[in-house]
Amino acid sequence: MTELEYAPGFFTPRVRQGRIRTRWLLALEYWFLQYRRAWRGSILSTFVFPTLYLASMGLGLGGLVNHHLGTHAAILGNGSYLTFVAPGILSASAMQIGINEASWPVMGAIRWQRSYHAQCATPIRITDVLYGHLAWITLKLFATCLVFVGISAAFRANSLPRALFEIPAATLTGLGFAVPMAALSAHIKNDAAFSTINRLLIVPLFLFSGTFFPLAQLPGSLQVLARFTPLYHGVTLCRALGSGQLMTLTNLGHVAYLATMVAAGVVFARKTYTRRLSR
Amino acid sequence: MDVLPDVIVEARGLQKFFGEVEAVRGIDFSIQRGEVFGFLGPNGAGKTSTMRMISCMSPRSAGKLLVRGHDPAESGSEIRRGIGLVPQDDALDSEMSVLDNLHIYGRYFDIPRKEIRARAKVLLEFAQLTDRADSKVDNLSGGMRRRLTIARALISRPELVILDEPTTGLDPQARHLVWERLYQLRREGVTLIITTHYMDEAEQLCDRLVVMDRGLIVGAGTPRSLIEKTVAREVVEVRLDDGNYLSLVDRLGDHIDRAEILGDRLCCYGEDGDQILDLILALGIHPASSLVRRATLEDVFLFLTGRSLVD
Ligand SMILES: Nc1ncnc2c1ncn2[C@@H]1O[C@H](COP(=O)(O)OP(=O)(O)OP(=O)(O)O)[C@@H](O)[C@H]1O
Numbered sequence: 064m065t066e067l068e069y070a071p072g073f074f075t076p077r078v079r080q081g082r083i084r085t086r087w088l089l090a091l092e093y094w095f096l097q098y099r100r101a102w103r104g105s106i107l108s109t110f111v112f113p114t115l116y117l118a119s120m121g122l123g124l125g126g127l128v129n130h131h132l133g134t135h136a137a138i139l140g141n142g143s144y145l146t147f148v149a150p151g152i153l154s155a156s157a158m159q160i161g162i163n164e165a166s167w168p169v170m171g172a173i174r175w176q177r178s179y180h181a182q183c184a185t186p187i188r189i190t191d192v193l194y195g196h197l198a199w200i201t202l203k204l205f206a207t208c209l210v211f212v213g214i215s216a217a218f219r220a221n222s223l224p225r226a227l228f229e230i231p232a233a234t235l236t237g238l239g240f241a242v243p244m245a246a247l248s249a250h251i252k253n254d255a256a257f258s259t260i261n262r263l264l265i266v267p268l269f270l271f272s273g274t275f276f277p278l279a280q281l282p283g284s285l286q287v288l289a290r291f292t293p294l295y296h297g298v299t300l301c302r303a304l305g306s307g308q309l310m311t312l313t314n315l316g317h318v319a320y321l322a323t324m325v326a327a328g329v330v331f332a333r334k335t336y337t338r339r340l341s342r
Numbered sequence: 343m344d345v346l347p348d349v350i351v352e353a354r355g356l357q358k359f360f361g362e363v364e365a366v367r368g369i370d371f372s373i374q375r376g377e378v379f380g381f382l383g384p385n386g387a388g389k390t391s392t393m394r395m396i397s398c399m400s401p402r403s404a405g406k407l408l409v410r411g412h413d414p415a416e417s418g419s420e421i422r423r424g425i426g427l428v429p430q431d432d433a434l435d436s437e438m439s440v441l442d443n444l445h446i447y448g449r450y451f452d453i454p455r456k457e458i459r460a461r462a463k464v465l466l467e468f469a470q471l472t473d474r475a476d477s478k479v480d481n482l483s484g485g486m487r488r489r490l491t492i493a494r495a496l497i498s499r500p501e502l503v504i505l506d507e508p509t510t511g512l513d514p515q516a517r518h519l520v521w522e523r524l525y526q527l528r529r530e531g532v533t534l535i536i537t538t539h540y541m542d543e544a545e546q547l548c549d550r551l552v553v554m555d556r557g558l559i560v561g562a563g564t565p566r567s568l569i570e571k572t573v574a575r576e577v578v579e580v581r582l583d584d585g586n587y588l589s590l591v592d593r594l595g596d597h598i599d600r601a602e603i604l605g606d607r608l609c610c611y612g613e614d615g616d617q618i619l620d621l622i623l624a625l626g627i628h629p630a631s632s633l634v635r636r637a638t639l640e641d642v643f644l645f646l647t648g649r650s651l652v653d
């Protein structure tokens with residue numbers, strides 16, 4: 064056994080005194096550190112997918128659509144299909160990122176990395192664990208949306224600077240999905256739920272919330288249904304902001320809808336996190 | 343509750359339920375600052391449940407609990423500031439490097455990065471992991487992981503370190519290294535709470551301990567006092583070919599304090615083991631094998647947690 068070389072008193076207790084800084088920020092640091100080992104894959108989905116989507120949907124499909132639109136241009140708000148579809152793809156991607164970031168990573172932090180548990184053994188409280196992770200998801204959403212709006216600008220799919228308003232709007236859309244999803248991920252025991260949610264909820268929303276075509280194209284009853292979906296509100300909000308409508312009552316309605324989802328998610332998540340982490 | 347400043351943990355009637363399961367059914371103990379306090383017990387005795395309540399990670403169901411002078415129900419975060427926890431399941435981030443695990447844990451306590459770097463260097467040395475600093479935790483052996491978890495718990499200079507089975511699954515050499523390190527901590531005034539299944543570990547390390555069984559404390563004291571109070575100073579273990587232990591116990595009568603059948607052996611407890619063995623031989627019984635030894639915590643444990651008792 065080797066005798067250890069260290070200054071006498073190295074282990075003498077010295078508990079830190081005074082106020083602890085905002086604890087959720089400390090929990091947030093974990094996600095930054097953890098990102099350092101996974102950033103490559105993440106960069107790919109941040110830069111490459113938006114480009115592919117805009118190229119294929121906006122330019123490829125859009126060329127065809129524009130060609131046949133003729134006198135019906137008003138359906139798409141009198142712009143090109145690319146201009147129409149870009150805010151749609153933006154908010155739909157935000158939804159998917161929000162769902163992804165709040166599913167496997169949450170379950171992993173509980174079950175595999177057990178990083179939530181590690182945090183709970185320190186001055187960090189359960190609400191800080193939650194808010195720290197949500198803050199990370201918010202940052203990631205924001206950054207991805209920023210990149211998307213930038214790439215859209217390069218495609219001339221939007222007009223700056225007003226398209227910048229789409230960034231917080233899409234971030235809010237993503238959070239509207241992420242927060243309830245985080246609550247659910249902390250609640251469920253079986254990851255099979257993730258693919259069910261994806262198949263039965265996310266994919267239909269992606270396709271039928273006005274992302275790729277105006278809701279008016281749907282049969283009446285489906286139209287009504289689609290108007291209640293959260294993604295519809297995200298898509299419509301982004302599209303309105305991108306076309307220069309800023310302070311309208313409808314926009315306020317969309318924001319209120321999405322904010323309610325976030326708030327309800329927080330209430331629900333505080334419950335499921337507490338149940339899971341402090342038994 | 344009236345607590346002296348030198349009591350670091352005080353529990354009265356402490357209980358923990360998980361729905362129908364009564365994991366801890368009302369236990370009392372108080373732990374002095376600077377001592378090594380052990381919780382000994384079989385699987386499911388309620389040790390981990392108790393550790394989790396002390397470390398303010400799990401709310402108590404009933405009873406009183408004060409840790410570092412505060413009530414965990416109100417000041418969990420403040421209490422945890424002074425605690426270093428070594429949970430039974432490590433809770434290390436297996437995808438991160440050894441150093442990153444130490445680093446982020448220090449950050450959770452809001453320790454400045456520079457200070458963390460300095461402490462991590464020594465702690466890696468302490469855990470004999472210096473050359474593995476950049477390895478992913480995934481690639482460490484169980485013993486290395488355990489040592490890293492202990493090192494991690496020390497990054498914040500805690501006054502109370504709670505170790506839930508610090509050496510389970512370690513080879514003898516690794517266990518001795520951990521013991522050595524725990525002595526070092528004790529010498530510098532850290533209060534240690536340890537749970538273990540290993541009797542020798544408890545006997546070696548603990549100033550005082552409690553034996554838990556099915557959610558209750560069934561024995562308490564210093565290792566030596568527990569042994570002398572509960573069993574006796576010495577033990578004779580005999581193995582008989584005919585296995586007729588009951589009649590032997592009968593014939594020994596009052597000459598032994600107690601007897602117990604353990605598997606294929608009979609353990610006879612008394613003040614003087616050699617004398618008991620002489621008596622057995624004088625009865626004309628020739629054991630297939632016999633052994634006289636000092637009673638250990640193992641005997642206490644087996645007695646208190648109830649195994650095939652004869653007497
Ligand atoms: N989260 C939980 N939900 C339900 N029951 C639990 C939970 N945690 C522990 N228990 C039960 O409480 C009892 C005590 O468990 P505990 O983990 O405290 O025992 P232990 O002494 O640490 O055992 P071991 O030596 O196996 O680690 C057991 O019956 C266990 O099944």
Ligand SMILES: [Mg+2]
Pocket residue numbers: 389390391430506
């Ligand atoms: Mg246990």
